[in-house]
Amino acid sequence: MWQKMYAWLDERVGFDGLYKNLLDRPEPHGNWWNTLGSASLFLFVMQGLTGIFLTVYYAPTPDHAYDSIQYIMNGVAFGWLIRGIHHWGATLMVLVVFIHMLRVFFSASYKYPRELTWMVGVFLFLLTLGMGFTGYLLPFNQRSYWATVVGTNIAGVVPGVGGFILKALRGGTDVSALTLSRFFSAHIWMLPAALAGLIGVHLYLIMRHGESDYPDADD
Amino acid sequence: MASSNRISRRDFVKVTTAALGSIMGVVLGIPIVGYLIDPALKAQSGEALIPLGPLENFPIGTPKAFSFTRSNINGWEKTVNSYGGFVLRKSELEILVLSNRCTHLSCSVNWEEARGEYVCPCHDAQFGSEGEVLGGPPPHPLDRYEANVEEGTLMIRFPATPYQEG
Numbered sequence: 001m002w003q004k005m006y007a008w009l010d011e012r013v014g015f016d017g018l019y020k021n022l023l024d025r026p027e028p029h030g031n032w033w034n035t036l037g038s039a040s041l042f043l044f045v046m047q048g049l050t051g052i053f054l055t056v057y058y059a060p061t062p063d064h065a066y067d068s069i070q071y072i073m074n075g076v077a078f079g080w081l082i083r084g085i086h087h088w089g090a091t092l093m094v095l096v097v098f099i100h101m102l103r104v105f106f107s108a109s110y111k112y113p114r115e116l117t118w119m120v121g122v123f124l125f126l127l128t129l130g131m132g133f134t135g136y137l138l139p140f141n142q143r144s145y146w147a148t149v150v151g152t153n154i155a156g157v158v159p160g161v162g163g164f165i166l167k168a169l170r171g172g173t174d175v176s177a178l179t180l181s182r183f184f185s186a187h188i189w190m191l192p193a194a195l196a197g198l199i200g201v202h203l204y205l206i207m208r209h210g211e212s213d214y215p216d217a218d219d
Numbered sequence: 220m221a222s223s224n225r226i227s228r229r230d231f232v233k234v235t236t237a238a239l240g241s242i243m244g245v246v247l248g249i250p251i252v253g254y255l256i257d258p259a260l261k262a263q264s265g266e267a268l269i270p271l272g273p274l275e276n277f278p279i280g281t282p283k284a285f286s287f288t289r290s291n292i293n294g295w296e297k298t299v300n301s302y303g304g305f306v307l308r309k310s311e312l313e314i315l316v317l318s319n320r321c322t323h324l325s326c327s328v329n330w331e332e333a334r335g336e337y338v339c340p341c342h343d344a345q346f347g348s349e350g351e352v353l354g355g356p357p358p359h360p361l362d363r364y365e366a367n368v369e370e371g372t373l374m375i376r377f378p379a380t381p382y383q384e385g
Binding site: 057070071075076078079081188209 | 253257280
């Protein structure tokens with residue numbers, strides 16, 4: 001029966017073509033540094049999943065943000081695990097994405113015809129930093145509050161439009177309930193949506209061009 | 220292949236990937252399910268014995284009001300609710316504890332000594348000294364608290380039980 005179901009699905013989906021186009025790619029002579037892109041993708045998916053589960057209990061308001069996280073850590077079964085993965089995964093993701101970028105730079109993989117892959121990748125890195133910055137405020141403890149005060153102040157020193165950027169980031173002159181809810185919105189909707197879309201473009205470009213070979217003695 | 224029962228490299232990788240994937244799925248899946256259903260597993264009974272003070276504080280024959288608060292913790296949110304009622308000590312050991320919550324729309328009823336009945340301020344419902352409906356809209360008599368005396372202290376069991384016929 002399973003074979004029949006598989007055949008029915010395969011006829012309509014075309015698993016063979018999917019496999020050939022998506023996964024069956026030749027790798028240039030094996031190198032662990034080439035796995036960092038996949039590692040970044042894995043971390044993105046894991047952050048997405050644990051983040052979705054965290055929203056079950058997290059409340060993005062100044063009254064409840066801190067208490068709801070205390071509850072996740074101490075009151076809910078395995079809450080410490082889900083948040084622990086999200087917390088450390090965030091740090092790891094910034095690190096892995098950055099090392100991935102360094103690898104691409106040092107192996108000169110950004111050159112023709114992969115310039116667009118590189119440009120999209122730079123935006124992916126910036127978006128990852130944005131995820132880190134917005135996520136840092138959400139526990140709403142002293143450290144996250146003051147980090148956001150300082151971080152948004154830095155944006156405020158831009159000549160001319162700095163004051164406006166500061167207010168737009170904070171949703172007013174102070175780091176407040178509005179800041180928390182807009183950072184939350186950015187953290188769970190806007191930035192992940194942008195990341196997911198650009199990851200799609202990034203992956204398409206990689207499938208189209210294949211991975212770059214390392215230069216050898218002839219080059 | 221020299222012999223047919225030797226597993227090929229490709230099959231080995233497939234089986235290992237499937238096995239490790241299944242193990243990881245279970246190891247991650249159980250905590251996630253536990254995390255999601257956790258509040259449902261923590262049954263809050265809410266039952267408690269509430270001390271109302273020494274029995275001699277309650278005079279025989281007239282209802283005496285009492286009140287207490289109960290706090291309820293849901294996740295990180297704590298709510299405090301007030302409850303109240305009347306203790307009617309009919310004789311030395313026969314004690315009737317009524318809730319003061321009107322069975323119509325949950326207003327607090329008051330004991331009117333002159334009329335000898337409980338009167339609800341909202342819709343002028345009247346209850347007799349034993350909680351029975353004398354007039355007005357309430358569908359059934361006042362709820363009762365199960366009461367007993369331990370070492371001279373009057374205790375009631377929270378929550379109140381609805382009055383039952385017979």
